[in-house]
Amino acid sequence: MKRYSQLAQTLGQRIEQGLYRPGDRLPSVRTLSEEYGVSISTVQQAYRVLEDSGLVEPRPKSGYFVPERRHIPALPAMTRPAQRPVEISQWDQVLEQVRSAPGGELVQLGRGTPDIASPSLRPMQRAMANAARRTDLRSLGYEGIQGSLPLREQISRLMLDSGCQVPPSELVITTGCQEALAVTLRAICQPGDIVAIDSPSFHGAMQALKAHGLKALEIPTDPANGVSLEALELAMEQWPVKLILLTPNCNNPLGYIMPDARKRALLNLAQCYDVPILEDDVYGELAYCYPRPRSIKSFDTDDRVLLASSFSKTVAPGLRTGWVAPGRYLDRILHFKYIASGTCAPQPQMALAEFVGGGHYEPHIRRMRAQYQRHRDLMSDWVYRYFPEGTRASRPQGGFMLWVELAPEFDSVRLNQLLRSEGVQVAAGNIFSASGKYRNCLRMNYSNRELARIEEAVRKVGAGATALTADLRRLAESEPA
Template identity: 55%
Template sequence: MKRYEQVAQALRRRLEHGFYQPGDRLPSIRDLCTEFAVSVSTVQTAYAELEAAGWVAARPKSGYFALARNRPGTLPAVSRPAQQPLEVSQWDQVLALVNEAQEQGCLLLGGGSPDTTADTLKALRRGLSRLYQRPSSEQDNYDSLLGSPLLRRQLARLAGASGTVLHEDDIVITSGCQEALSIAIRTLTRPGDVVAVDSPSFYGSMQTLKACGLKALELPTDPQTGISLEALELALEQWPIKAIQVTPTHNNPLGYTMPDARKRALVALAQRFDVAIVEDDVYGDLAYTAPRPRTIKSWDDDGRVLLCSGFSKTLIPSLRLGWIAPGRHRDQALHMKYVSTGATATVPQLAVAEFVEQGYYERHLRQVVRTYQRNLDRILGWIHALLPADCAVSRPQGGFVLWIELKGLDCVRLNERLRLRGVQVAPGVLFSASGKYRDCLRINITRADAELYAGLERMADEIVAMRGEQQASE
């Protein structure tokens, strides 16, 4: 493929996947020269080709703009889960996924770990190393139950970026965001209760419902705007729902961010039916465009939102550092925190507090978000080139996971076949209470290298083979 064709193809993929919406101005010729390390004439030829194909239009003295095209939608369908409370299953699948974390020699595309190779983490490692070296009885002994005031102060400050007004004493530090979610659910419910969830939904919170003897009411969810408020309203009228659990910002697995108006409307709905909201914001800081979106919590004026977050998706997961702002449920959440693990480990808190205070956190975010965006762009291109044309792909607005819908294909089976070839993905069934989304899968886009490309190639092979077998048996 010639250089201009490569540039044209890359731009076409971005257009196909909605990176540039109709009317958007495209990058300048100069910017593309830098990005692709090619000459001005190469970019001009690429743009001429796209113009000829009807993808873009030139406007004098303004540059190139995206045109509307009649392409089939490439977004996954709006989910239509069975609208009744269900017990959560799929634990075996989740266990297999989390236990593979350390498997050697397997390309782990299913995991939820961020990129930890960035140089911008060095200051954090230095801090951890320095603090652990020094003996200090204050640092060695059990920390206070709320967690280090140094870290809570920084978190309260950072919360401003999402429009969330928090005082340091509104925050309880936890061992990872999973503990925050678990505390929130245990604080709000008793066995047998019903919790409404967006769907697909993070398997960690789904399994928490299972462990607490709760039922999940999975609600239709739009891959661009999130949980259906209309369906939620009907559900609130029909079922005795104790809490609404959502990941409204850079959703896992779909990548969407609920528009502000819908976030605000969700709070209003919760107020009307007097029900609590558990907001998982663990991917919230990984916005592809600044400023990061607001939290639901930022519209919460009566303390009914329990905001859960942490540093496992932004810094180093194995630090196990999270937090919860439990609103009016603070006393009970603190009791739950005490019995869950007692105080949280001290040194990681101190090291992260320092890292944030010195501005390293925000610098690191900028760095990794650039990487994830670049990876997303590449991987979308690869998916377009390798996977069947009828596959649908999510359009993440932040974070580092991608959701792929493979119309009618059994992705549990696909994952089994891929594992024999050294590749692992997260089958969609993990993200449902009752094994829905069987023809979907989630991949991690923290890398976009030759190995990942090879993994997608193998995936494409298996899809073709499985479809062939399916047709032969019909």
């Protein structure tokens, strides 16, 4: 570890342990340089690292300070979905959300787009141009159905970080993670089958269940630790569950990381009931901790976990490049991938192999993790400041989405209608439930680097939510009991 990293870690621990308190002035650069026997520039670098992770803030001409404690909304309680298999509703609103092209005047806090304006993505742009230039059109032919070998080699290497040893020959490139999920559901389940899912759960996965005629069995989920294993076991005793579909790392929309012990326990449960697990790891690389958390697949001893992921959240969604590590189901996955869309486009795969293989991925990801962590704190603070009193919010451990829970009578679908004239949209909570629950919740994206614009948007959402809550309360009071 470099000296400035060591120093940053030491100082960071002291702040976290409370040796320096919010509002305290930290030792000057000169003092630390003398105390630790390091150069001025090493201390400056250490402070920059701490600044990047939001632990210190510089004040002009006064030095570095521990930021005033941000206000953190309370966590939502364990969710309580309907614990029986249900068909998935809510398509119309999802369609409305995904049909609109991005950009324009609307601030789309509801979308799952990462920050794609980061300078650390410049090498990716070069790699795309190289791929376009280098290829003399031959690369415009059909790839093999498994996808580019050089890219699969890079993915195989990256997966080591999550504790997985998956050779390139056991990976299949897909059109984003969405295709990995859709293809897996087709390969494993028959129409009418029951799939156990965490709740709330990614709307794209649920719509895939719907499209394949599958039923969702929503399992109560704790916003800090993930799906309730007790509830899952009860559900598996009661119903013929064919597949468990989860996002254990940097969950969308709740942001938790399931502790390793619980990942192991979940795998044991799946083994007992002989059920495969589809693990969505699309946000796993964006965990704020280092090293990144392990995947359930890394504990897998009998190849029953299918891990789906993509570069959509870590690099750019427009590359439409994801993958699945299907374990024992490789042949079935290849079949359904071929049927779904044939092979994947070679050029983005070439470019990604160059970007990752050229050593640009890791620094980019480190930068994004720090940025998103900082933004999480800001967004939590804004929710505390601008939303009605009593609003709860998730405490994401990775990714770039905040889940917000308002009073039970709140209605995020109506809020979105009100916000249209304000030029802001959020993701209404009910699209994250198979049965239309969580209408009193919403999800907001904090990836965007234009912080002033985002704060203004959140302020508008908060004002709208406050007004709507007051309206709904008045209405409730005026109605005869």
